Amino acid sequence: MQLTGKSKAALIIGLLPAFLIYTVFAIYPIFQSFYYSFMEWDGFSEMEFIGLQNFENLFQDTLFWNSVGNNIFVVIASVFGQIPIALFIALLLNRKIKGLKIFRTIGFLPVVLSTVVISLTWSLIYNTKNGMINEILRAVGLDFLAQNWLGDTKWSMVAVCITVIWQFVGLYLIIFLAALQNIPEEVMEAAKMDGASEWVTTWKITIPMIWDTIIVAIILCISGSLRTFDLIYVMTHGGPSHSTDVMALYMFNETFSNLKYGYGSAISVFIFFFSLILIGIVKKVLGQKFI
């Protein structure tokens, strides 16, 4: 379709409201965060400009680095948990099975459930006294494997990550299924005629053909994991003993519980650049252009 001068103007006017809203509610707060991060401010009294002091404190704050470490753990667990599991199930489901839609719906269900519901349900499952996991372990005589899943610093992070993986596998499952169903039939038929085994077809044809989708999924997965907040907030509050603290949670606590708006903003700024750089590196490694 060709755009005449007149309809171009209409286009701009049409986009203007969305652009304005986006600027006011997304771009402007980012710059505001930058501004606050140079201030000492408790949210009420006068702001005081303190230069890079917040960042200096941040780099010496062991609790903050603890949350960064935990966050990286979540990113790794998500990328190596969610993506392979979702891909595996998608490959299994990508056949002419009866009731494919039901499987898809079941897989997608956790994604639409409210995080609070998921968190509370999994808290019950993990409960050390009457949680499902420990009950099953005890029932089959594996008492020694029963753990205080969320209350023990050795297991709390693993327990939380399993829930995160469970929550989002469905999302990537749907994305992969859509990509798989877009592979032209002829390619598959050609492979079959050449006598390629299923294994070879999967590795040499299917996966390379959806590689771009996989990269997008990985990047979505990383940026999502860097933002993890609600699930952990409800399940453990970052505890016990800061063992499940992540960056966003730490930022929230410092800002709103400890009333350090400036310091909290400095953490936000750090998260912003950290995410940007991490995603940039991953894109480069996976063979795409930076940004």
Added chain:
Amino acid sequence: MKKLGVLVLSLLLLFLTACGGGEEKASGEGKVTELTVWNDWTENRPEYKVYKDIIAKFNEENKDSIHVKIESIPHDQYETKLRTQAAGKQLPDMFRVWPGARIQPLVEGKALLPLNEILDTWEGKIPEGIMKDYAVDGKQYAIPANISETSLIYYHKDAVKKAGFEEFPKTYDELKELIKTLNDQKVTPIALGNKSIWPLQSVYISTIADRFTGSEFLPSTLSGKGSFTDENFVKALSVVEELAKLKAFNEDFNTIDEAQSRTIFNSGEAAMHFAGSWAIGPILEGIENIDNIGVAPFPSFGGEGDTAKISGAAGGGIALNAELSGKKKEAAFKFLEYFYGDELYQGLAKSNIVVPVQVEMDDSIPEIYQTANGFAQGGLAPVYDATLTPELTDMINNGLQSITIGEKTPKELAEEMQKENEQGKK
């Protein structure tokens, strides 16, 4: 293009005038002054009903001049919302506030209106020692409706008897005996829910530390005269460590919240539950044979503190927005004088809320309330999270949790707190 611009502009204008008109209507039409009060009365608790009923009655009696609008926000989000709105100078006319350190930032941010003009109303009625919880530098910012005692021990009388105790332990050594016996009998000694990390600090340490250090310790340490590394304070922290090691708590205490732990107590699975006076109502409601439930003060631990005291703070205060003036200010004052009247305190006593004024008690008021109400007469020790700075509160909350799982020693926590205390002063 031009036409479109005009259209957009006129739509925008229409929208703006519509908004402006709405506001004028609220404050200008008629002579009714509308006041909004923010609170956290979302749960179905009897004391919230008392508050709401009195507001409804006030509105009925003043329907030609004042209308108070109630806006309720769930407790856990309430303070965050209040702080965020305060930062943006978006506070409503009136709002529920907590005393001590928690109103301090609001006062410093000049968000609150002093009530000194109308203080005569309560003179001689509410003891000064309780009033001062809501005062900063001689200015009163809210009137207390209730006293929240934060350290009470609720227990099942039959379980304690079965463990061989005719009456509830009066010393810490006896309490440890009781805990050991209960464990041998396969009864959970104490129901605790510390996921939200404040109970061990607010309920346990506030009183335990006071028993060891005396009530002067906290204010003098915060002002820089004492130190958190004081031997007595470390001993108090060690009590929590010892209780955890004795397996005094239910196994899942770090992964369930306070309300869930109360359910464990109510079900009879645990023999004791340490909580504040806020638990009286839910326990009375949740237990069938209420005569079997006793309430005891914390035992004596030795140390320098007064063993008659338990920690507590005034609560239920409503503060006014500093920007109120003229008609609105007058209306708000009138409302406060009405709200904090005899009717409120009597209503609260009937709902088993400990109150700061003398109220007549009849037999319809349950024993555990009367006992708990009596404890306030011994005097109130400061509650830690109502006195400490937010940073120190955060530190001790997390630190106590770390102590229970052996990630930190009491001494390390004390040193950490002292370091923060010194840095915060700078």
